[in-house]
Amino acid sequence: MPNKMTRTALSTAILAALPLFADAGEITIKRDTWGVPHVYAETTHDLFYGYGYAVAQDRLYQMEIAKRSTQGRMAEVLGTDYVEYDKKIRRNYDPTSIQRQIDALSTDDRAILDGYAAGMNAWIEQVLSKQDSLLAKQFHDNDFVPEAWTAFDVAMIFVGSMGNRFGDYNTEIENQQLLDALIKEHGETDGWAIFNQLNPLNDPSAPTTVPKGDWSGTFDKRHVELAQRPSISDKTEADIARLAIGQDGGVLNLALAEAQHYNAQQFRDFGLTGVAGYPQTSNMIVVGKDKAKGANSILLNGPQFGWYNPAYTYSIGLHGAGFDLVGNTPFAYPGILFGNNADIAWGSTWGAGDVVDIYRETLNPENPNEYLFEGRYRPMEVRTETIQVKGADPVELKVYKTVHGLLISRDDAQNLAYAKKRAWQGREIETLMAWTRQGQASNHADWLKQAARSAFNINFYYADQQGNIGYAFTGKYPERKPGHDNRLPASGEGDQEWLGIKPFERNPQVYNPSSGYIANWNNKPADDFIAPDMFWYSWSEADRVDTMRAIMDSKDRFTAEDVKQMMEDVSYADVNAGYFIPYLDQATRGLNTEDERRKAVQLLLDWAMTSHDKDRDGFYDEAATALFQAWLPEMLALTFKDDIPGNFFNWYASAGYPSPESPLRSSVNIQPGTKALLQALRGKDAGVEQSYDFLNGRSANELLLSSLDNALKKVKQKHGDDPANWKLPVVPMRFFTNNFLGMPQAGKDEEKQTHIAMNRGTENNLVVFNGQQVQTHEVVAPGQSGFIAPDGTPSPHYDDQLKLYEDFDYKQTWLAPEQVDANTQSVTRLNTGH
Incomplete structure (x- = not known):
């Protein structure tokens, strides 16, 4: 007991x-x-x-x-x-x-x-x-x-x-490490060129949530001068790793640290490379009166937090x-992130806006708890925390803070420390209340007032009974000084302080867009919006939202069932294939039709670029799935391994595909190396200037054919010569028993799974307005309740939505009193008197 x-x-x-x-x-x-x-x-x-x-x-x-x-x-x-x-x-x-x-x-x-x-x-x-x-x-x-x-x-x-x-993703220190390694390997000019192509400030070819031309505002048209930054390239990789996490064990970002640990396991156990497994978050489709059929507006949200039990x-x-x-x-x-009332519906996805900067603090050589700011050394704030430990003595911890924010790492030997400045600091509770009060709004103006209060970098969405739809990129964003490259740590000595916070009016937003719909899969919000500062996430011409937009642009009107089917279709789509199969086609067109490489590409051309297991034999039905998933990592290696030094190459080597041994923990996204690869193949037509030639003078066709040869060799070694046998084992969707920070929230024996992984929301909620009534459906797997009685008996609602989820089905939810009463199974009455 x-x-x-x-x-x-x-x-x-x-x-x-x-x-x-x-x-x-x-x-x-x-x-x-x-x-x-x-x-x-x-x-x-x-x-x-x-x-x-x-x-x-x-x-x-x-x-x-x-x-x-x-x-x-x-x-x-x-x-x-x-x-x-x-x-x-x-x-x-x-x-x-x-x-x-x-x-x-x-x-x-x-x-x-x-x-x-x-x-x-x-x-x-x-x-x-x-x-x-x-x-x-x-x-x-x-x-x-x-x-x-x-x-x-x-x-x-x-x-x-x-x-x-x-609201806290940030890899500025890792970005600096990469830049320094590139400069050390290639020199100043080429090092910067490679860095800018791998992690561009702005790619004007990237698809935007606000249709181009629908937003007249300007968020940020700065062009950062690429001046030389303080280098740490003389450090060893061990020094760099120690600096990144801090001598005292601090981390830049806990979610990122969890992902890094997960990827390390991939590298060691499964031979995977790169950043597959990093949180890649959510998608959304909102259809307005000019695009909806049989409804005034339709909203379908798929927030992708990962999959957990409960x-x-x-x-x-x-x-x-x-x-x-x-x-x-x-x-x-208390705030309902995905919901509706009788008048409006709302939802959200993560927005990759940059609301956090890392400041490099210069420490006093005589006192490492003082830092240089505006010409004089100042004492750090310090608080002492006592950690109670079950079965052991308490542990004391000192937490340090500068004018910029909490200290995340320090290197006393180099007289350096790093502090994290958050634009949302001090606004967290207001943001919670904005999200909570959003549910009381009855029209777009009221909803937008709450969106303006939100300090976190989140995409907000709106639909109403009249068929109006809206979008706002929320968050408090810093006005940085000219020359402040948001991808790299800033000087903490007072010369790169923020000028203020931008007004909400400068955040991208739209009401009843010209497209008739709003589609988002964490893509760029609007033109003239600077990229996030994370090496594992950038906005590029290659973006998985294209799989949604292609379907939505394919016909004039969509019913609620059409929208639901669209979301199911993209859940099984290969998010990479459509960008590269045309290049493989071009590279092999001159070959004899009996050439095995041309036959392999024909297999890809005949592929619908989706992966299913309709016969439920435990293997994906499509041979092309195995071929393409073998080819892309080969092409990434041939393109980048000779240009990106050391272990930094791992960041750009992954195609991002899960495996049965390394299952899906969040959604599948186009990886940073894959985005850079498409730009390299685009050459002079790329959205980002390709001043450094990743092909190193070789023709694109040469690399494409060589990588195809390598992929065919590996596929045949594993599956044999007959393409009918080129079948990859199905990756299940596992509902893990740790929470998002890796802490155990259920027993180890409570892990659940579906037969096949789907690139979809942790939950899905569908809201349909017809002008008079609202219909809502959702699926929240495994179930509503996580309760297991002391004798091991689970609640009847412990995992009763798992089959719904696997079948891409939904349950209806109720709003009107008569609907709730008609579907009530139990009633509890409470009295709050003390």
Whole structure:
């Protein structure tokens, strides 16, 4: 049995943490046939009390781990193995800043967080009084019990999983390392040229979410002067690796660190290279009145967070206190990221805008805790954290901060340190409230006001009953000084400070675009938008959104079923093939039709560029799948290996395809090397100037034929000479039991999988407006509930959406009271009086 907190002790903790409310409120929770709770209450506090109560019933262990994961408090329940993890997390956020923002909330906004926490605690109190039946099996297995929640805990779930993940990607130090290695290998001119072709500031040929010509604003037309930057090229690779993670174990970005660890496993165990496995996030299609058929507007969202058990998102209906909505949201945030009310629908995808800069701090040789800023050495701020450790003594940690932000790494031997400056710092809670209040909007103007408040780099989408659709690229973006190359660390001495934050009006946005639809797969938002600063992500002419746009442009009108089918079709599409098969065709046209290379290319030409297992024999049906997945890595190696030095080549060598041994952890995207390859083949017609010749004087056809020879040799060695036998084993879609930060949120035996991986959303939600009513459907696999009883019996809604998901089917969700009542399976009534 776990160590028990008494019910009296918990009650005392709850009452100490929460404000008192004089009037008792009545709350009704109606659960539908899929276990989705619909909460009814009159006040904001009570509505979110019911929300928290329902979440605790369904996902208490997952939420406890999410809370501890995002605050760096894992070691106190799971022991010494998690101390280093806790250190990394605590270096990555400022708890005082978060609490200050919470304390500044209006009474009604604060009631959202307080009510949610109170509802969680009400269920926890019941659980602790009946641990033998109500305490989830995972608590028993790991010998601890849940603790009382506060408003801070509720907020940190959002901050730690949204801000510190999707708003925090940054590889400026790695970019600097790459640039220095290129200059050392090729000299200043060619080194810079290669760097700019691999990681371009702007590719005008990249497809945009806002149709070209529909947005008259200008986000950023800067042209950074490519002056020489301070070099670290004299360091060894070991020095560089140490600098990147910090002598003290700090990390640049925790999500990135997780991905790097994952890729290291790929390299060692499966022979894969590059950045396959990095988070590649989400897609969206919104169809307006000029393009929709049988509807006024259609919205289909596919947020790609990865696949987990319990499910990453949580479904909920909120009814009362100015809310009347249904939808789902990651980790049961108070704000519903993917949902609708009777008037509008909304959704989101990650936007790769650059909201974070790394500043290189010059340390005082006489005192490494002082840094040079504006002509004088200043002391760093320091706070001391105490990490409680189960079964061991507490561990103390010092967290340092400069005027730019939290210190992420330091090298006292070189008198250098690196600090992270975030444009969204201090705006995290406002962003959460904007997302929460978005659900109360009834028209585009109201919705846009909330979008303008969001500080994170997120794409927001809109559709309404009248058939209007809209898009806004949200976030607070810095106005950088001329000459500040956002791809590289900036000087911390005061000469490269931001000039301010750009007004929301300069963020790309559109209302009723000329195309009649909005398609996004994390592609470039609009023209004149600088690229992100991540070596593993760039906007280029090659973009997987083209698979969506090709279908949407193929006919004039789309029904809801057409849109749903489009999303299914792109889930099985090869995102790379369409760009390169024409080049292979051109290279082999002069060959005899009996030449094995020409026959192989004909196989590719006859391919629909999709990969299925319709006969469910465990192998992909299409021989071309095996051939193309063998060819692309060969072509990448022949093109780049002689130009990109050392292990940096691995960043650009991966084709990004998963395998049964290394399954899909997030969506499949076109990898950075593949994007650079297309530009190299385009030559003078490329969107990015190709001043350095990656082909090294060889003809494109020469490399294409050579790589095709190599691919054919490997395919035949593995599968034989007969193309009928060129079948790759199917990659399953696994629902992992760690959460997005790698922390265990379920038992090891709870991993689930579908037969075949699909390049689609973690969840999908489809909203259809016809001018009078709204119809909504969703699938949130494996299921609504993660609860497993102490005796091992799972909730009936534990994995009941897994088959739906595998079959690309959806369940209906309910909004109107009569619909909810007609599909209610259980009713719970609560009273919030103390």
